Amino acid sequence: MSAYDANLDYVPTWCPGCGNFGIINSLKKAFAVLELDLEQTVLVNGIGCSSKIGQYINCYRIETLHGRTLPVATGVKLANHGLTVIAEGGDGDGMGLGMGHFVHTARRNLDISYFIHNNQVYGLTKGQTSPTSEPGMFTKFTPPPLGNVERPVNIVDMAISLGASFVARAYTGNMNQLTDMMAQAIRHRGFAVVDILQPCVSFNAVNTYAWYQQRVRTIGGDHDPSDRERAKALAGIWGDEIPVGVFWREERPTFADSLPQLKGGPLTAQPLAGADISSLMEELA
Amino acid sequence: MRSDFSCLFAGEAGYGVMSAGSTVAKAAGRNNLWAFVVNEYPSLIKGGLNTCLVRLAAAPLPAHEEMIDCLAVLSQDGMEQNYGRVQPGGLLIADASLAVDSSRLARGVRVYQLPLLQKGSGDVAKIMSNSAMLGAFCALSGFPADLIEAVLASEFKPEVFEKNRLLLRATYELAAQQTAAAVFPLPFSEPPARRMLINGNDAIAMGALQGGCKFAAGYPMTPGSSVLTYLADYGPAFGLVFKQAEDEIAAINMLIGAGFAGARAIGATSGGGFSLMVEALGFAALAEVPLVMVNAQRGGPSTGQPTRTAQADLAFILNASQGEFLRIVVAPGDIEECFFETFRAFNLAEKYQLPVIILTDKYLADSAATHPFFKTEGLAIERGKLADPDWLAAHQPYKRYEFTADGVSARALPGTGGGRHIATSYTHGEDGFYSSGNREYAGSEPEVTVKALDKLFDKEPHILAELEAVRLYGPETAELTLVVWGSTKGAALAGMELATAAGLSVNVLQVVYLSPFPAAAVAAILGRSRQTLLVEGNKTAQLGGLVRMHTGIHLANRYLKYDSRAFTPSQILLKIKEVLA
Ligand SMILES: Cc1ncc(C[n+]2csc(CCOP(=O)(O)OP(=O)(O)O)c2C)c(N)n1
Ligand code: SF4
Numbered sequence: 001m002s003a004y005d006a007n008l009d010y011v012p013t014w015c016p017g018c019g020n021f022g023i024i025n026s027l028k029k030a031f032a033v034l035e036l037d038l039e040q041t042v043l044v045n046g047i048g049c050s051s052k053i054g055q056y057i058n059c060y061r062i063e064t065l066h067g068r069t070l071p072v073a074t075g076v077k078l079a080n081h082g083l084t085v086i087a088e089g090g091d092g093d094g095m096g097l098g099m100g101h102f103v104h105t106a107r108r109n110l111d112i113s114y115f116i117h118n119n120q121v122y123g124l125t126k127g128q129t130s131p132t133s134e135p136g137m138f139t140k141f142t143p144p145p146l147g148n149v150e151r152p153v154n155i156v157d158m159a160i161s162l163g164a165s166f167v168a169r170a171y172t173g174n175m176n177q178l179t180d181m182m183a184q185a186i187r188h189r190g191f192a193v194v195d196i197l198q199p200c201v202s203f204n205a206v207n208t209y210a211w212y213q214q215r216v217r218t219i220g221g222d223h224d225p226s227d228r229e230r231a232k233a234l235a236g237i238w239g240d241e242i243p244v245g246v247f248w249r250e251e252r253p254t255f256a257d258s259l260p261q262l263k264g265g266p267l268t269a270q271p272l273a274g275a276d277i278s279s280l281m282e283e284l285a
Numbered sequence: 286m287r288s289d290f291s292c293l294f295a296g297e298a299g300y301g302v303m304s305a306g307s308t309v310a311k312a313a314g315r316n317n318l319w320a321f322v323v324n325e326y327p328s329l330i331k332g333g334l335n336t337c338l339v340r341l342a343a344a345p346l347p348a349h350e351e352m353i354d355c356l357a358v359l360s361q362d363g364m365e366q367n368y369g370r371v372q373p374g375g376l377l378i379a380d381a382s383l384a385v386d387s388s389r390l391a392r393g394v395r396v397y398q399l400p401l402l403q404k405g406s407g408d409v410a411k412i413m414s415n416s417a418m419l420g421a422f423c424a425l426s427g428f429p430a431d432l433i434e435a436v437l438a439s440e441f442k443p444e445v446f447e448k449n450r451l452l453l454r455a456t457y458e459l460a461a462q463q464t465a466a467a468v469f470p471l472p473f474s475e476p477p478a479r480r481m482l483i484n485g486n487d488a489i490a491m492g493a494l495q496g497g498c499k500f501a502a503g504y505p506m507t508p509g510s511s512v513l514t515y516l517a518d519y520g521p522a523f524g525l526v527f528k529q530a531e532d533e534i535a536a537i538n539m540l541i542g543a544g545f546a547g548a549r550a551i552g553a554t555s556g557g558g559f560s561l562m563v564e565a566l567g568f569a570a571l572a573e574v575p576l577v578m579v580n581a582q583r584g585g586p587s588t589g590q591p592t593r594t595a596q597a598d599l600a601f602i603l604n605a606s607q608g609e610f611l612r613i614v615v616a617p618g619d620i621e622e623c624f625f626e627t628f629r630a631f632n633l634a635e636k637y638q639l640p641v642i643i644l645t646d647k648y649l650a651d652s653a654a655t656h657p658f659f660k661t662e663g664l665a666i667e668r669g670k671l672a673d674p675d676w677l678a679a680h681q682p683y684k685r686y687e688f689t690a691d692g693v694s695a696r697a698l699p700g701t702g703g704g705r706h707i708a709t710s711y712t713h714g715e716d717g718f719y720s721s722g723n724r725e726y727a728g729s730e731p732e733v734t735v736k737a738l739d740k741l742f743d744k745e746p747h748i749l750a751e752l753e754a755v756r757l758y759g760p761e762t763a764e765l766t767l768v769v770w771g772s773t774k775g776a777a778l779a780g781m782e783l784a785t786a787a788g789l790s791v792n793v794l795q796v797v798y799l800s801p802f803p804a805a806a807v808a809a810i811l812g813r814s815r816q817t818l819l820v821e822g823n824k825t826a827q828l829g830g831l832v833r834m835h836t837g838i839h840l841a842n843r844y845l846k847y848d849s850r851a852f853t854p855s856q857i858l859l860k861i862k863e864v865l866a
Contacts, residue, residue: 011724013722013723013724038705039701039705040700042699054709055709055718055719055723058705059705060699060704060706061705062542062708063572063709063711063719064538064568064710065564065565065568065710068538068568071530071534071535071536071539071542072541073542074528074539074542075502075539075540075543075544075545075546076542076545077542078500078526078539078542078548079543079546079547080548080699080700082700083700100535101531101535103531104530259526261521261525262526267499267524267526267543267548268499268548270499271497272496272497272668275496275497277491277495277661280494281479281658281659282479282481283481284482284487285315285479
């Protein structure tokens with residue numbers, strides 16, 4: 001297949017210049033690089049500008065509720081673990097309402113890739129603070145003079161700590177690298193998180209393309225992604241320099257691997273009729 | 286000869302009164318009697334009064350009664366709270382340490398005090414107290430001890446059984462010395478067919494397994510949890526995966542994911558958990574993802590009464606979630622309906638691609654009854670319009686939400702060639718594409734919105750035509766029609782029988798499916814009734830409101846009970862007499 005197979009005719013409603021264009025193009029390219037069977041691929045998205053990605057890409061998709069991508073993706077994956085399952089949403093979607101689900105999904109290490117479009121602001125609701133907003137940032141809900149007074153969530157650090165088995169960060173301004181991170185994440189067996197730095201040209205005047213351009217640094221080739229301490233140390237760096245690349249990778253059994261019920265194939269492939277419950281009734285006799 | 290016999294086993298939690306009760310019930314069921322068992326327990330882990338009421342009869346029992354023939358009690362609390370329930374001429378069996386105030390007992394109640402509580406070390410000794418209690422119960426009531434032993438033998442490991450048997454026998458001998466053998470009023474014999482002792486939640490879980498359910502997710506909340514416990518326990522042998530979710534919101538969204546992917550999935554909770562799920566309920570409806578959810582009601586509002594019963598979530602369940610959409614709400618009234626309506630729920634959810642809610646309550650979920658083995662022949666799985674690759678090849682471009690006459694469009698499961706689409710929580714057109722703000726729909730949004738909403742409701746007449754949504758018991762026409770839903774059915778049916786025996790003309794209308802509301806069927810039956818009596822377990826006459834809304838019929842006579850306990854036949858009989866007086 002080519003990236004073109006994933007195209008749909010619908011015209012995205014993102015603002016001109018929005019980082020989401022880079023993300024969708026990279027995702028289509030990643031599909032092509034991996035030669036993914038799009039009929040066997042499910043994209044689960046939340047609600048937000050970022051989450052609209054599912055509307056414009058041609059695989060199986062389920063557009064869920066705000067913050068609920070990961071539980072829905074979990075259900076899809078457990079029902080049919082033969083599918084490639086990708087979850088996408090914004091930093092608000094995933095780190096606000098969805099934070100609890102993020103914590104627990106990471107613990108479970110289901111074979112799901114999770115791409116967070118991190119624009120450090122709520123786009124679709126027109127510019128409120130997000131859990132990843134910089135301290136001091138002025139938004140509609142944190143106006144001057146105070147601005148945002150909360151400490152931002154560190155997605156990469158948290159994902160490593162919680163048990164995600166692949167953790168990377170990428171930047172929409174570098175599409176080749178983003179494509180590569182996405183492809184690696186999809187190929188990885190386990191819960192793979194990619195924190196994608198995505199400028200919002202309409203509501204985030206701080207974290208702009210220019211701002212990122214000056215700061216983003218690819219993690220050096222000497223970094224060993226199986227070195228947890230080093231990965232955590234790298235994750236702590238944010239400011240004049242922002243590391244991008246693969247921070248952490250670990251091979252460990254996925255949640256589905258531990259379920260004997262799935263050994264013979266996906267739940268969706270099992271026959272529905274003909275269950276014999278007589279032993280259950282005997283048990284109560 | 287008496288036609289039934291009730292014993293209440295009471296004691297502090299940890300002494301096994303509930304297993305004593307179910308042992309008697311099982312022994313009775315295996316020997317051609319029928320039991321109805323009601324457990325009452327506070328929301329405590331250690332301590333607190335547990336009671337287990339076992340009512341036995343020679344014919345199937347639909348409900349319990351408050352009054353009892355025998356009280357077997359291990360704690361002072363158990364005595365204080367239940368003096369008044371022992372019938373005149375009944376039996377009181379109490380641990381030797383308890384103070385019995387005979388003046389609070391009815392006429393002719395025989396009192397026996399014996400050493401029942403086992404004071405040995407640890408919980409093992411404690412829990413054997415119930416064997417002593419059973420020994421005394423058998424000796425004093427005349428219930429054959431060997432029938433009890435046979436049940437214990439099949440449930441305990443040999444060493445444990447032997448210890449309990451010895452204690453049971455010793456207490457039996459001690460008690461037997463105090464009285465000329467009492468006669469248990471009911472006949473034992475070989476039953477014609479196998480029977481089980483089963484509660485509503487077990488029946489629901491079995492119905493799910495029979496229905497091909499492969500995935501369950503949930504977060505524990507009494508009294509819904511035991512459906513999940515059952516599936517976690519027995520499900521894997523049927524290829525089912527159970528996932529305990531981090532919260533109810535996650536649980537229902539997992540179910541939606543599984544349903545979208547094509548697995549039959551079920552969740553179970555109680556009102557508080559359901560409250561958290563409601564946004565996703567609407568999502569399932571709009572995305573047309575099949576979903577089956579059990580809400581076992583308990584006292585409310587808020588955390589309410591975890592272990593007590595109520596029928597007060599009806600209005601909430603019917604209206605839960607924003608916007609307007611069609612859902613199926615079924616309220617089984619007994620064990621049989623719990624099993625078969627759950628089986629049907631999966632077919633309905635897939636055929637009509639919508640949420641189906643099974644509405645029960647603590648009384649039905651937790652009360653056990655003797656029941657014949659379910660007859661499963663002829664139960665057919667119906668999946669409705671599932672698009673296979675051939676169909677899809679002939680129907681390109683595939684429209685997941687194609688507008689059809691019956692509102693149902695072919696569902697392509699992920700992984701099926703040619704079926705790629707978007708399922709969405711946004712109002713959408715036939716292609717599933719979002720209607721608002723997009724260039725493609727800019728010119729036709731109002732039209733698409735109307736069609737999209739109509740599509741959900743176009744299913745309604747087909748559902749109503751398919752379902753046996755109301756059931757009428759007793760004569761076609763009667764002086765008085767009891768109108769009930771859910772677990773109240775049992776007490777109403779027994780109340781009707783008592784009334785009939787007293788020469789009154791009564792029938793019972795049970796509304797089994799509360800949504801879509803079977804207005805025509807209800808109106809037809811109520812149109813024939815001279816007088817009505819609405820019987821439901823809430824304060825605001827929720828079914829009454831529904832009947833009025835859909836049929837214009839005002840059910841003026843009401844017996845509303847919201848005291849945390851279920852209706853009993855005698856209570857209903859009193860109301861019937863009041864209305865017909
Ligand atoms: C339960 C619920 N609460 C609030 C909203 C409104 N809402 C829609 S998108 C959004 C925030 C989106 O922010 P983010 O996830 O960062 O995505 P972005 O739009 O920035 O890409 C909110 C609050 C909603 N749809 N549902
Ligand atoms: S508001 Fe921001 S995130 Fe949303 S489309 Fe516009 S630029 Fe993109």
